[in-house]
Every structure is written in C-alpha cells, then in structure tokens.
Amino acid sequence: MNKRIIFGLVVILGMMIIALFAPFIAQQDPLEINHDARLEPPSINHLFGTDNLGRDTFSRMVYGSRISLSVGFIAVLISLGIGISLGGLSGYYGGKVDGVIMRLVEIMYCFPTFFLIMMIITFLGPSIVNVMIVIGLTSWAGLCRLVRAEFLTLRERDFVHSAKVQGVSDMRIMFRHILPNAMAPVYVSATLSIGGAILIESALSFLGLGVQIPNPSWGNILTSGKNYMDYAWWLTVFPGFAILFTVLSFNLIGEGLREVLDPKLREKRR
Amino acid sequence: MDKLLEIKDLTVNFGEKCVIDNVNVSIFAGRVTALVGESGSGKTLTALASLNLLPEAALIKKGEVLFRGQDMLKISETEIRKIRGKDISMVFQEPFTALNPVMRVRDQIKEMLVIHKNIKKDELDLRLKELFSIVKLSEDTGFRYPHELSGGMCQRVMIAMALSCNPDILIMDEPTTALDVPVQKEILDLVRQIQEENNFGILFITHDFSVVNLMADDVHVMKEGIIVESGEKQDVLSAPKHEYTRHLIDCIPRLGDERKRFPIQD
Numbered sequence: 076m077n078k079r080i081i082f083g084l085v086v087i088l089g090m091m092i093i094a095l096f097a098p099f100i101a102q103q104d105p106l107e108i109n110h111d112a113r114l115e116p117p118s119i120n121h122l123f124g125t126d127n128l129g130r131d132t133f134s135r136m137v138y139g140s141r142i143s144l145s146v147g148f149i150a151v152l153i154s155l156g157i158g159i160s161l162g163g164l165s166g167y168y169g170g171k172v173d174g175v176i177m178r179l180v181e182i183m184y185c186f187p188t189f190f191l192i193m194m195i196i197t198f199l200g201p202s203i204v205n206v207m208i209v210i211g212l213t214s215w216a217g218l219c220r221l222v223r224a225e226f227l228t229l230r231e232r233d234f235v236h237s238a239k240v241q242g243v244s245d246m247r248i249m250f251r252h253i254l255p256n257a258m259a260p261v262y263v264s265a266t267l268s269i270g271g272a273i274l275i276e277s278a279l280s281f282l283g284l285g286v287q288i289p290n291p292s293w294g295n296i297l298t299s300g301k302n303y304m305d306y307a308w309w310l311t312v313f314p315g316f317a318i319l320f321t322v323l324s325f326n327l328i329g330e331g332l333r334e335v336l337d338p339k340l341r342e343k344r345r
Numbered sequence: 346m347d348k349l350l351e352i353k354d355l356t357v358n359f360g361e362k363c364v365i366d367n368v369n370v371s372i373f374a375g376r377v378t379a380l381v382g383e384s385g386s387g388k389t390l391t392a393l394a395s396l397n398l399l400p401e402a403a404l405i406k407k408g409e410v411l412f413r414g415q416d417m418l419k420i421s422e423t424e425i426r427k428i429r430g431k432d433i434s435m436v437f438q439e440p441f442t443a444l445n446p447v448m449r450v451r452d453q454i455k456e457m458l459v460i461h462k463n464i465k466k467d468e469l470d471l472r473l474k475e476l477f478s479i480v481k482l483s484e485d486t487g488f489r490y491p492h493e494l495s496g497g498m499c500q501r502v503m504i505a506m507a508l509s510c511n512p513d514i515l516i517m518d519e520p521t522t523a524l525d526v527p528v529q530k531e532i533l534d535l536v537r538q539i540q541e542e543n544n545f546g547i548l549f550i551t552h553d554f555s556v557v558n559l560m561a562d563d564v565h566v567m568k569e570g571i572i573v574e575s576g577e578k579q580d581v582l583s584a585p586k587h588e589y590t591r592h593l594i595d596c597i598p599r600l601g602d603e604r605k606r607f608p609i610q611d
Contacts, residue, residue, distance in 0.1 A: 107558060159441060180568075198390065214351075227605070232442065232447045233437060233439055233442035233443045234442060234443055234444055234446070237437055237443040237444075238437070238444075238445070239429075240429055240430065240431060240435045241430030241434060241435070241457060241460075241506065241507075242426045242427065242428070242429035242430035242431060242461060243430070243456070243459060243460060244460075247460070251448075252445050252448075254444075255447045255448070256445070256446065258445055289505065
C-alpha cells in the first residue's frame with residue numbers, strides 16, 4: 076500500500092486514540108494552576124513542562140487534540156454537505172440553476188476566507204461551535220466546483236441516460252447513480268480540507284477568537300507560550316509540532332489517496 | 346391484434362432541419378415491430394419520442410404518441426416517470442456503459458422493483474431470483490459489478506432490468522450490435538422466448554437485416570427521418586419496393602455469394 080497513506084493514518088489514528096482517551100492519558104488536570112511549578116522544563120512529572128501558571132502542558136495538549144480533530148472533521152462535514160448538494164444541483168441541471176450557484180461560488184471566492192471567518196466570529200462571539208460552523212460555511216466553494224465538474228461529465232454517460240429511461244427520479248439519479256461515481260476526487264479534497272480546517276482553528280485560537288482561556292487548544296497554548304519563547308521553548312515547540320504533524324498527516328493521506336484513486340497517476344507509476 | 350402504442354404523424358425538428366418526418370408506427374402485443382435504417386436516420390429518436398425523452402434541442406412540430414389513450418407527449422413528467430421502466434422499458438446498445446459501474450448488478454435490477462412496485466422484501470427476493478432464471482444467469486452473478494461480466498451477461502442483466510416490472514412494451518435499441526454473432530443469436534432467441542411467454546410488444550431498432558430476418562414481424566424502413574417502406578417481414582424481405590430497402594437487404598452476407606456492399610454516395 077501507499078507509504079504516505081500509512082504514515083498519515085498511523086499519526087491520525089494515534090491522535091484519535093489520544094483524543095478519545097484523554098482523561099486516562101493525561102494524568103494531571105489541564106486546568107489546575109500550581110504557582111509552585113511555573114515554567115518548569117520537561118521532566119518525568121511534566122512530560123512537556125509547565126506553563127506560566129504552572130499547568131501541565133502535556134495534559135493541556137492532550138485535551139487540545141480533542142478540539143483540533145473535532146473542528147477538522149465537523150467543519151469539513153458541513154462543507155461537504157453544502158458543497159456536494161449545491162455542486163450536484165449545479166452540474167446536473169445546468170442552465171439557470173448552474174448560473175446562480177456558480178455566481179454564489181464566485182462571491183465566496185472574492186472574500187479572503189480567513190478574514191471573513193475572523194469577522195463573522197467577532198460578530199457571533201468566539202466559541203468552538205461557532206468556529207466549526209463558520210469554517211464549514213465558508214469553505215465549500217472549491218468542493219462545489221469540483222462536484223459540479225464531475226456531475227457535468229457523468230450526466231452525459233449512458234447509465235445516467237438509461238436510469239432516466241427507466242423512470243428513476245432526478246434526486247435518485249443524482250445521489251444514487253452519479254454521486255458514488257464522483258466520490259474519488261471528493262475524498263481527496265475532503266481529506267486535504269480537514270488539515271486546512273485544523274490550521275484555521277489553531278490560528279483563530281492563537282488570536283483569541285477560538286477556544287477561550289482557560290480551556291486548552293493547541294492554538295492558545297502557543298499564544299501563552301509566545302511571551303516566554305526565549306527560555307521556555309517547550310511551550311511553543313510541542314504544540315507547534317503537534318499542529319505540524321497533524322496537518323501534514325492529513326495532507327499526506329490526501330496526496331496518497333489522489334495517487335491511488337487517479338487512474339492517470341497510476342498508469343505513470345507502472 | 347392488440348394495439349399497445351401508436352405513434353401518429355410524428356414530426357420533429359432540430360432547429361430548421363426536420364429529423365423525423367410524419368412517422369407512423371404501431372406496436373402490437375406479442376409482435377416485434379422493427380425499425381430499420383442507417384445511423385442518423387431517426388430510429389432512436391422515434392423510440393425516445395415515445396417516452397418523451399427527446400433531447401432539449403428537439404422541437405415536436407406535430408403528432409402524438411398514444412399509449413392507453415393518453416398522449417405521451419403531453420402528460421406531466423411525474424406521470425410519465427411512472428410509465429417509463431414500468432410499462433414501457435428499454436434495452437440499450439452498449440450493455441457495458443448502460444449499467445452503473447459502481448453498483449452491483451443485483452442492486453440495479455432491485456432498484457427498478459423498488460421504484461415502480463410497492464413490494465415486500467421477501468417478494469422482492471423471490472422476484473429477483475425469478476428474473477435471474479428468466480434471463481438464464483446464475484444468481485451469484487448479481488453480486489458482481491458490471492466490469493466483471495461479459496458483454497452478453499451485461500445485456501442479460503439489462504434485459505432482466507427492463508422486464509422486472511412486466512412491461513407492456515419493450516424498446517430494444519440495437520441490443521445486439523455491441524455483441525459478437527453467437528452471443529447475438531443467444532440473446533435474440535432468449536428475447537423471443539420470453540416474449541412468447543409474456544406477450545408484450547417489442548419495438549426493435551436495428552440496421553441489420555439479418556437480425557430483422559430472425560426477429561421481426563412488422564418492418565418499417567427509415568431513411569433521413571422518413572419511413573420509406575412498411576409492411577410485414579415476408580413482404581418487405583422478399584419483394585422490397587424501395588431501392589433503399591433493396592440496398593440494405595443486399596448487405597446480408599450469404600453463403601457462396603459475392604458480397605455486395607452498401608453503395609455509398611459522396
């Protein structure tokens with residue numbers, strides 16, 4: 076099997092196990108403040124050291140992984156839902172429907188996504204649920220185009236025509252016949268967007284617009300660590316690497332999937 | 346004879362160009378009506394018109410398609426969808442591409458029954474079993490994907506799909522053109538045998554007079570959107586009146602005969 080997919084899957088599955096069993100893995104309370112143990116370097120007691128309030132960084136990161144992964148998956152699920160339904164309608168019906176939906180996509184493309192998200196979050200108030208929903212609502216445009224393009228070619232295929240002749244309804248043709256044939260590029264794109272969503276969440280939390288202190292997320296651990304970067308390197312290096320490896324793994328899975336699913340790339344490798 | 350469907354004075358235009366000109370065809374129970382002609386003569390369009398599935402660019406100038414007293418060209422989309430596949434179904438030329446590549450063939454046949462018939466699970470399984478035996482496929486074949494089957498097997502699956510709801514009319518659009526000759530014969534024999542048992546009407550579209558000879562009862566010869574000759578098979582084959590029909594008949598290869606080619610005009 077593809078090496079990149081294996082590497083990515085191992086890292087992500089590891090992260091998922093950590094997130095699921097967080098209370099068993101993190102032995103210390105991530106919120107407990109201890110003024111006698113401020114900014115301690117990594118040791119047996121505190122694997123990743125402690126922060127400026129004496130909280131255990133390892134525990135905080137373990138709980139932070141829950142945030143990152145759930146934001147990644149839920150935001151992408153939302154954008155998949157919107158992207159597939161709009162892209163499908165657009166590609167299948169064409170004409171006016173297509174015109175309206177494609178203009179909508181172009182409008183979405185006009186905004187610099189990250190600043191749009193920041194603005195909406197500022198209005199709605201920062202919370203992790205808002206972050207998930209807003210990332211989902213702003214990142215469907217690319218997927219929509221992708222699905223539309225697939226539907227445009229597939230709707231001319233004989234089996235779609237034959238389904239129509241046999242009295243299958245439009246909705247059923249779209250979701251039972253065309254969509255399963257269009258999924259390969261969607262899987263690739265969705266996996267890549269999970270990495271993107273995690274990165275956006277970290278950035279928002281870093282700026283104080285995501286998960287609110289004292290609750291931990293990789294992004295806000297970085298924020299509290301940036302003032303002590305000179306002598307407390309562990310506060311920035313560990314969460315930084317956590318983000319790096321998670322996003323990298325999703326990207327590698329996406330790339331690997333593309334290689335496996337795209338017949339043209341497969342031909343070349345032979 | 347029981348007249349099932351009647352296409353009356355059908356005229357269809359693509360922009361200025363007339364592609365079907367005053368066509369009259371009737372389909373009878375238990376009989377095979379063949380529509381013969383070269384590519385682009387309008388045979389397939391005529392068939393699609395009877396299901397109101399003409400491409401968007403096509404403009405119906407006049408005529409009607411009568412099925413059970415209704416004009417198929419006028420009834421609503423939801424109404425006609427209940428007829429398509431259930432009362433009038435169709436088998437296509439390319440069995441490979443007409444099946445969904447990512448669905449097991451059994452599920453594709455099952456879908457027809459689920460959409461058109463309100464039946465329980467055990468009845469459904471029974472009917473599927475029956476359909477596989479009708480088209481002489483083993484039931485295990487159902488759990489395979491189209492690319493794992495041969496052309497002849499795929500065409501049998503298509504026929505099972507088309508027959509699943511006991512249609513009154515079966516439209517076959519060059520059903521054997523993509524298959525090699527022995528398989529052609531098998532499929533055609535199978536279709537005739539099933540027809541004898543079920544007494545439905547067949548509209549058979551082809552360009553090949555040797556297939557017409559095997560299958561048809563009534564023959565309509567089409568050229569450039571016009572039916573140039575109609576009649577019973579024996580009359581048309583033994584005493585063709587139109588020059589075009591003679592040319593098509595001359596194309597049938599005969600043993601010991603020097604083969605004549607269809608005269609191509611530039």
